[in-house]
Amino acid sequence: MLDRNQIAKRISKELQDGWYVNLGIGIPTLIANYVPEDISVVFQSENGILGMGPFPFEGEEDADMINAGKQTITAMPGASIFDSATSFGMIRGKHIQLTVLGAMEVSDRGDIANWKIPGRLVKGMGGAMDLVASADNIIVAMMHTNKRGQSKLLKSCTLPLTGVRCVKKVVTNMAVLDVTPNGFKLLERAPGVSVDDIVQATEGRLIVEGDIPEIELD
C-alpha cells in the first residue's frame, strides 16, 4: 500500500518539463514536494497566480499572497499574477497541461464526484467543476476504498457529479489505472498489493492484461 506521500510521489512521475500544473487540495498538494530535479514545471493556483513557490519563511507572510487553499505562499522568479477570470480562462482554454484532484468517487467512464454528499453540509465546488470540464489531462489522487472498505472506483458514481467522462488516470494507495472506453485499465500495483486485492477493491469494470508491474517510486 502507498501512503499519501507515496501517491503524490508516484504522480510526480507523470510531470513533464515545461508543464503548467494545477494541484488540488489534499494529496495533490504534496506533489509539489516531489518534482524531479531535471524538469521544471510551473504551478498555477486558480485564485490568480502562476509560478507559485514554497511557503514563506516565518515572519515573511504576506496577507496579499495566498493560494486557492488560502495558505500564505511565495512567488517564484518568472511568476505572474492575474484576476480570476483570466485564471479560469487559462483552465477552460486548455492552457494547463495537468490537473490533479482528489475525489470521493470515480466511475469507470471517468465521471468524478468530489464536492457534495447529500445530507451533509455542502461547502461548494470551488474551481473543481471548471477544472474537470476543461482540462484534457486529469489525474485523480485518492484512496482506493472508503473508510468502510467500499470501493471508490465504481461503475457509476452515487454522489452528485462534479464532471462527466473527464478523468484520465487514477492513482490510489493500491494501484495506478487508466480510464479507457472499456473501464479502468490496471497499469501498476502498489508494493505488497496483489492483482486480486485490486480486483476485490474495484467495483467498476476493471481490465487486467498481462503482467502488472509494481509501482516504482525511485
Next chain:
Amino acid sequence: MLDRNQIAKRISKELQDGWYVNLGIGIPTLIANYVPEDISVVFQSENGILGMGPFPFEGEEDADMINAGKQTITAMPGASIFDSATSFGMIRGKHIQLTVLGAMEVSDRGDIANWKIPGRLVKGMGGAMDLVASADNIIVAMMHTNKRGQSKLLKSCTLPLTGVRCVKKVVTNMAVLDVTPNGFKLLERAPGVSVDDIVQATEGRLIVEGDIPEIELD
C-alpha cells in the same frame, strides 16, 4: 449654416462634467477642441486608451502611442491603456457616456448608415457597429444634405445599416434634432436657416412644435 467647426462646437455643449466620450473620425474629432473650460471629460480611443491628450510636440511622436485614426497622440495624467477587448468591453458595457459619429444617412427611427456604399470600395466598419449597438447616448454629426442636395435625414436608410434605432440626436449644418418615436424633432436651427429650409431638406418625419430658437454657439 454651420461649418464643421461650428457643428463640433454645438455638440460640445452636450458634454457634461465627468463624462467618458468616444469621438469618431471627421467632425466628431473636432469636438475635443471645444470642451468648456469648467468641465472635465475623458476621451476614449477604442484602440485602447482612456485619457487621450493632444497631439505630441514635433519630435516627440511615439509610434506606440496612436489613436483609432492612427494619428500620433499623447496621454493625459490619469490616462490608462488597455487591450482591444477591454476597450470594447467598456463600450458594450455602457461605461462610455457619449459617442459622437459621422453618418451618411440617419432614419427617423434612429437607424444609422455610415460604413458601406454598394458598388464602392468598402473599407470596413471598424468599431462603429459596436459603438452604435451599445451606447445609450449617440449623437450624429453630419451635413444635412449630400453633395447633390439630397436629404441625409430619411424615412428609411437606403444604404446598408451600421445600427438600428440607436441615434438619439443629430446635429447638422442646418439644425439640431432629437430622434423621437415619432420622428425627428426640431430643436434648434442654424443662424440664417429658416424652419422651412429645414423642412425642405428633411425627408424623414419631422416634428416642428412652437418657436424654434437659433443655435447658440457661445
Next chain:
Amino acid sequence: MNKVVNGAREALEGLQNDMTLMVGGFGLCGIPENCISEMVRLGVKGLTCISNNAGVDDFGLGLLLDQRQIKKMISSYVGENAEFERQMLSGELEVDLIPQGTLAARCHAAGVGMPAFYTPAGYGTEVAEGKEVRYFDGKPHIMEHAFKADFALVKAWKGDRFGNVIYKGTARNFNPLMAMAGKITVVEVEELVEPGELDPNFIHTPGVFVQRIFQGVNYEKRIEQRTVRAKN
C-alpha cells in the same frame, strides 16, 4: 473629475435593503473591509451577495451574516464559519453555489456587456439543471448569464481620483471583474495617489469603471491559513 468620497459612509450612499452586491476578495484576501464594516453599521438587510466566499465567523462577510443582513449568497465555496452553516441548514439563508470560473466569467460578462456565454463547466452536474445545453466541436456546454449588481464593493491597493486602480498580489482575484460590473462601483484603496502617479501602461482597472473611491482605514488583512517554513 473627482470620484473621491470621504470614507465608506459616503461611498455607500444609496445602498438599500434587498439590493444585490458584488463583494471582492478570495477568502479573506482582498476583501473591502471598510465597506463591510459600514454595512454592519448601516444595518441594511435582505442583501444578495455575489462573492466567492462568505468570510469567517468574526470577519469579512461573516460580520453581515452574524447580523442576519444577508438573504442570499452566490458563491463557489462557503461554510468556513459556523453561523453560515447554521443559517443555511435552518433555511434562513439562501445559497446558490456555482463553479468558480463561471462566477468570475459572469462578473466579467456583466462588465463588458455580454449578456450570455457558453462554458463547459458544470455540464452533466446539478449546476446544469434547467440550463440550455449546446454542443460546440462535439463538446457539451451550458449557457450562463451575466450577473447584475446594484453595487460592486472592491478592495484595491492604490488608486487615483479618476478611479484608476491597481491591486497587489493575489488580492486581485475577483476585484477587477466586479469593478467592471457594478451599477455603482465603490473602490476602497490602501493608498490614494494623484492622477499621473500610476503608470497608464500598468493600470489594472481603468477609472471608467469606477464611480466612487476612497482611502480605507485600519486594514486588518487577516490571514486565514498562516503557512510558513522555518528559516535554517
Next chain:
Amino acid sequence: MNKVVNGAREALEGLQNDMTLMVGGFGLCGIPENCISEMVRLGVKGLTCISNNAGVDDFGLGLLLDQRQIKKMISSYVGENAEFERQMLSGELEVDLIPQGTLAARCHAAGVGMPAFYTPAGYGTEVAEGKEVRYFDGKPHIMEHAFKADFALVKAWKGDRFGNVIYKGTARNFNPLMAMAGKITVVEVEELVEPGELDPNFIHTPGVFVQRIFQGVNYEKRIEQRTVRAKN
C-alpha cells in the same frame, strides 16, 4: 523552462500553406515585423489572416498581400493600400469584415475557452445575416463564435524566457488577446529579459499562453499618421 527561440525563422517552424493566423497590431502599431518578414521569406501561401487591419502597400501585412500569400483577411477595417483594393475587387482576396469589438471578443473567447457568446454589435445589419438572434432584457443580440488559429503572431515590448510579456502604450491593442488564442503563440519582443525582471504584478500576458518567444531585430515601427503640434 525556456521558450526562447533563435529568431523568427525558428519561431515559425511548422507554419504551412493554408493555415489560419492571428496577427497582432492596430494599423502599423504593434505589428510583429520580424514574423511578417520571415513569412515573406518563407513564401507560405493561402493564408487566412485574422488581423484588425491589412497593413499598407509596402509594410505590415501589405508585404504578404504583395506576394499574394494571403487568401483571406478577417478584419474590421482595411483598404489602406492599393494592392489590397485591387485583389479584393478582382476577387483574388476574400475579405470578411466584422465589427472591431466582435473581432477582439472572438480572439478573447478563443483564449479563454468560451466557444460562443452574445453581442449586440451588428444586430439588424448584414453582419447578423445567418446568425442566431436572441433577446436579453428585451434587447436583440447575435451569437458569435470564438476564432481558431494555428499560429498567433504577437509583438510585445519586453518578455522573459517563460513567455511572460508586457506591451508598451497602444501597441498593446489586439496583441494580448491573440497571445491567448493561438494553438502556437509566437511573441517577438524588443527586449528579452531574465525571469524575475518583470514585476509579477504587472505582467500583461502570463507565459502560460506563449509557446515561443524571441528578441526581434531592426524594428522600423513606422508611423501611419504623423500628427504633431508646434512647440511655441
